[in-house]
Structure formats: structure tokens, C-alpha cells
Amino acid sequence: MKEQNYLDHLVGVFGHPVAENPGVVIQEAAFEDMGLSRWRFLTIDVEPQDLGAAIEGLKAFKMRGINCTIPHKIQVLKYLDRLSESAALIGAVNTIVNEDGKLYGDNTDGKGFMEALRENGMQPKGKRVVILGAGGAARAISVELSLAGAGHITIVNRPQDMLLGDSLMALLKRMRQAAAYVSWEKTYEVPADTDILINATPIGLYPNVDQIPDIQLDSILPSMFVQDVIPNPAITPFLRAAEARGAKWSTGMGMLVNQAAINIEMWTGKKPNKQVMYKALEAALD
Numbered sequence: 001m002k003e004q005n006y007l008d009h010l011v012g013v014f015g016h017p018v019a020e021n022p023g024v025v026i027q028e029a030a031f032e033d034m035g036l037s038r039w040r041f042l043t044i045d046v047e048p049q050d051l052g053a054a055i056e057g058l059k060a061f062k063m064r065g066i067n068c069t070i071p072h073k074i075q076v077l078k079y080l081d082r083l084s085e086s087a088a089l090i091g092a093v094n095t096i097v098n099e100d101g102k103l104y105g106d107n108t109d110g111k112g113f114m115e116a117l118r119e120n121g122m123q124p125k126g127k128r129v130v131i132l133g134a135g136g137a138a139r140a141i142s143v144e145l146s147l148a149g150a151g152h153i154t155i156v157n158r159p160q161d162m163l164l165g166d167s168l169m170a171l172l173k174r175m176r177q178a179a180a181y182v183s184w185e186k187t188y189e190v191p192a193d194t195d196i197l198i199n200a201t202p203i204g205l206y207p208n209v210d211q212i213p214d215i216q217l218d219s220i221l222p223s224m225f226v227q228d229v230i231p232n233p234a235i236t237p238f239l240r241a242a243e244a245r246g247a248k249w250s251t252g253m254g255m256l257v258n259q260a261a262i263n264i265e266m267w268t269g270k271k272p273n274k275q276v277m278y279k280a281l282e283a284a285l286d
Contacts, residue, residue, distance in 0.1 A: 005038075010061055011267050012042030014054055014076075015069035019045070020206070022232065022284050023067060026260045029280035030272035039064075039268070048075065055079045058098065065097045065267045073107075073136055080105040089143050089171065092136050095263050106266065109137055110144030112259025113229070117196075119258075120250045122225050125149035127195040132156050132184075132213050134164040137229050138200035142168060146177040153179045156188050190219040197242075199228045204236040212237040222246030231256040232285055253281055 013023050027041040046054040051072055058066055068076050073092040077083070080093065084106040087093050093105035117124060124145050131138050134157040142153055153172060157165035165181055172179040182188065190197055197220065204211045220226060226242035231252040242249045257277045264272045 007038065009036070009039045010042060010063040011039065011065050011067075011263075012044055012063070013067040013069055014044055014046040014051070014072055016045055016047050016071060018043055018069060020232070021069060022256075022281060023260060025280050025284040026257060026277045027264065030260070030264055030277050033273050033276040034268070034270060036268060036270075046072065048072070051075055052079065055103070058096075059101055059103075063098055065095065065263070067263060068094050068096065070136075077105065079103065086110065086140075086143055086147070089175070090136075090140050091171075092139065094140075094259075095266060097266050107140050108259045108262045108266075109255070110140035110142075111262055112257075113137075113141050113227070113255045114144045114148060115258035115262075116250060116254030117225075117227070119254060120225065120248070122196065123148075124196065126151040128152045128154075128191075128193055129196045129198065130154045130156060130190055130194045131198045131200050132188075132203075132215070133199070133201035134161055134168045135200065138198075139164075139168050139171070141198060141200055141229075142172060142177075143175070146172060146175045151178065153177060154182060154191070154194075155179065156182045156184050158184045184214070186214075188213075188215045190215060190221075190224070192219070192221060194221075194224055197224050197226045197247075199226075199230070199236075199238050202230070204228070204233075204238055205230045206232045209233050210237065212241065217241045218245065220245045220247050225249070227255075228252050229255055231281070234282070234285055253278065253285075257281060 024041045031039040081102040087107040090107045095106045095108050097104045203213050224247045226247045226249040229252045234251045239249045
């Protein structure tokens, strides 16, 4: 007799707001392609004061795992049983795996970014990197770049976010990473010896699609590789400016898809087809 099992394996994302998060599109396309017909990705709006209850719900529903996005990446730490090395260094988690009721936290933001870099033929070892911003994405990317042997990292950060900048610089110092800090008080000129330029701010993110980081655009050179972390819109004004000046560039979709692929493998134990995920995301954002 054919086995009848209609039990769903649940994963998803906790965030607030979270309605615009395209994770479900990528994840469920991968599940379908992998033949995981009983896996479901849920997009769940969780307000900050309800995070503890949501984590208890995760356990009660025996969810296989969850992504955490803004504003939960730091506050969720107190509910976890153990952390990966990079998550402990970063001080934030975006991916949780439910290991028979014990919660393991990792941060795949930086890992997804690094894989996107490698897909574009960029190896960060020994490279001079400029990162615009000092928030969660910048922190995760900085840690992974340092672990990969980046030669020098410059953090360019707005004065109103000085505490974030100070915290990130202290972390890089503990990691013995050669680094510099620039207070972003005026239009920033990218140093000519920069190898990799990264926008790790939300400037240009939908719906503010006409915004562009305050840098001297003509300081972007053809020798540079320019990366935006923003997935929506796929090609930001920042990237169009880089393209116009002959620089090689990559969209935030690569970071998002690679991060999601890592998450899926952590939850299911199987590698997804990233091309299927790229196509699903491109169709959703078209």
C-alpha cells in the first residue's frame, strides 16, 4: 500500500515589514525543481514585541528553520542555543536551523555576497575594498571579506550612524584586519587604488529607485568591480553609473540567490539549482 504522508515541512522568514521580501519566490521555485513537494516557505510579519512568541511557534510547529530579517537579526540571538563562527563575530543572525528543538543560528548574508563575488571571477584575497555603510549587511560582508584575506577595508559611513561605524571598526581591529574609517559628511571620492566598491546601504532600494549614494561618480574607474547589495530594482542607478564608466559590476540578486541557496542546503541537506532561482527572481522583479 502506498504510504500516505501529507505532512508539510515549514520554513520561512520573520520580519517587520516583510511583505515586499521576495524570498518565497526563490525558495519555492527551488523546492519545486528539487521535487520537495511538501516543503513550504512562509512569509510571516512578526512585530518586535512578538519575536519570542514567534520563536516558540517555530518550535511548536516543528518548522525546519527560518530566516530573520529587519528588525530581528540581533534580538533573536537570545533565543538561540548555538551560533556559527561568523554569526558570533557579526553579532547578528539571518538563518536559523531547528535541530530537534535546539536552534542553531548562522549569518549567510556575507556568505551569499562572497559566493556572488566568486561567480563574477573576483577573489577578495589581497584586494583593497571600499564599503559604503556600516549596518548589518556591511558588517556581515566585512567579516567574510576579512576571513577571506582582504588586503584592506575602508568603511564609509554617515555621521548619524557613527555608533555602527565604531562598532564595525572595533570588530575589524579584533580580527587584525587592516582597515580605515571615513565619516561620510560630503560627496565621497573613491580612491583610485580600490579593487572592489560595495554599496551596503539601502540607498536606491524600492520604492526609492532614483536615489544614488553620494559619491563622485567619475571616481569609479574601469579597473574596479562594483557590487550593490540591493536586489530590487535589479539594476540600480549606482550600477548604471558604474557601467557607464567601464567598471565591471554585479547586482544584489546574486547575493540574495546565493544566500537563499545556502539556506536551502542547511535546511534540506540538498543543493538547489541556482539558475532556477535566478530565473524565478528575475521574473518576479521584471
